[in-house]
Amino acid sequence: MTTNIITFSNVSKSYNETKVLKNVSFEIEQGKFYTLLGPSGCGKTTILRLIAGFIETSEGDIRLEGKRVNDIPANKRKVNTVFQDYALFPHLNVFDNVAFGLNIKKVPKKQIAAKVMEVLKLVQLAGFEDREISEMSGGQRQRVAIARALANEPEVLLLDEPLSALDLKLRTDMQYELRELQKRLGITFIFVTHDQEEALAMSDEIFVLNKGKIVQSGSPVDIYDEPINRFVADFIGESNIVPGQMLEDNLVQFVGKNFECVDGGMRPNEAVEIMIRPEDLTLTSIDQGKLIIKIDSQLFRGVHYEMIGHDAEGNEWVVHSTRKAQEGTEVGLAFDPENIHVMRFNESEEEFDARLESYEEE
Numbered sequence: 001m002t003t004n005i006i007t008f009s010n011v012s013k014s015y016n017e018t019k020v021l022k023n024v025s026f027e028i029e030q031g032k033f034y035t036l037l038g039p040s041g042c043g044k045t046t047i048l049r050l051i052a053g054f055i056e057t058s059e060g061d062i063r064l065e066g067k068r069v070n071d072i073p074a075n076k077r078k079v080n081t082v083f084q085d086y087a088l089f090p091h092l093n094v095f096d097n098v099a100f101g102l103n104i105k106k107v108p109k110k111q112i113a114a115k116v117m118e119v120l121k122l123v124q125l126a127g128f129e130d131r132e133i134s135e136m137s138g139g140q141r142q143r144v145a146i147a148r149a150l151a152n153e154p155e156v157l158l159l160d161e162p163l164s165a166l167d168l169k170l171r172t173d174m175q176y177e178l179r180e181l182q183k184r185l186g187i188t189f190i191f192v193t194h195d196q197e198e199a200l201a202m203s204d205e206i207f208v209l210n211k212g213k214i215v216q217s218g219s220p221v222d223i224y225d226e227p228i229n230r231f232v233a234d235f236i237g238e239s240n241i242v243p244g245q246m247l248e249d250n251l252v253q254f255v256g257k258n259f260e261c262v263d264g265g266m267r268p269n270e271a272v273e274i275m276i277r278p279e280d281l282t283l284t285s286i287d288q289g290k291l292i293i294k295i296d297s298q299l300f301r302g303v304h305y306e307m308i309g310h311d312a313e314g315n316e317w318v319v320h321s322t323r324k325a326q327e328g329t330e331v332g333l334a335f336d337p338e339n340i341h342v343m344r345f346n347e348s349e350e351e352f353d354a355r356l357e358s359y360e361e362e
């Protein structure tokens, strides 16, 4: 049985007159890796701070393990935070940084020493106890910060953009390490990032946020494959989006042609947006193409060529292909019905989920 460790019910948060979180509801299950993903200022950190108890809700309830915690102070919640700048104490060595919270709680010295060694081993820093923080690299500091949080045996670990200060290589290494650590510990991680690749690579579940609301939640594959709207499609991965019309179930029209598709459950002739991923388009001859585009420009990207072209109606198309094309020439584009993603305007997540479920059951 899965247990909800955190529940937000219609939570709003205002600063002065400005509502920065609007009626947010979600459930977090025990032992999974969650990511809050969204552009700067959308409210990710605000959600973490509400969970941690650093700020109070303006409306709504927060429950930890079923118990309402709106009035429970931060130090009484089994939640720990790893901050973006790690917030380590520069004048203390690694051991004392990790031991800090336990010393405050007046845990016996022997127990503290054992715990510090245990968590340092977990983050692969055994033997570094006496090092000064100034002698540690960015990645090592990051691990000290995680060890310090783990020493308190939290049930939930909150990580606020913890990798943003690291260079690309170290960042990728740490993504693997964090994911592995979460699996080993089996505790819930809630990770904040505005980096979509990081979110896709690490999470069991992603909450995509925009302007103080959760726009879509689901597994990385679900969100990538079935974005609810233009915002999510654009934010996660690259996408081609053109206007279209849903003629009937499984039949959609765009760029003046009718196409078989897998979507349904919409009004006849409803105006919609069509999304096709660049990697789902195959370059082909004009005769065989379902659509014809003229190639405007082309870049070699290592694994593939990225081409930008336009169709007869002037819509722009990005294509990823291992084949090269000729700038200024026309090419055909082939794609399968399941590569066409039909997105409605202003569909709520509940409506979207119900609709998908209704035709996935068939």
Ligand SMILES: Nc1ncnc2c1ncn2[C@@H]1O[C@H](COP(=O)(O)OP(=O)(O)OP(=O)(O)O)[C@@H](O)[C@H]1O
Pocket: 015, 020, 038, 039, 040, 041, 042, 043, 044, 045, 046, 047, 194
């Ligand atoms: N103490 C505060 N007083 C007033 N406004 C605040 C305060 N803290 C945050 N805000 C505002 O609330 C909104 C949400 O902020 P939040 O830090 O949650 O965003 P975020 O998604 O974490 O952004 P980023 O990725 O840039 O860290 C922003 O518009 C921010 O300016």
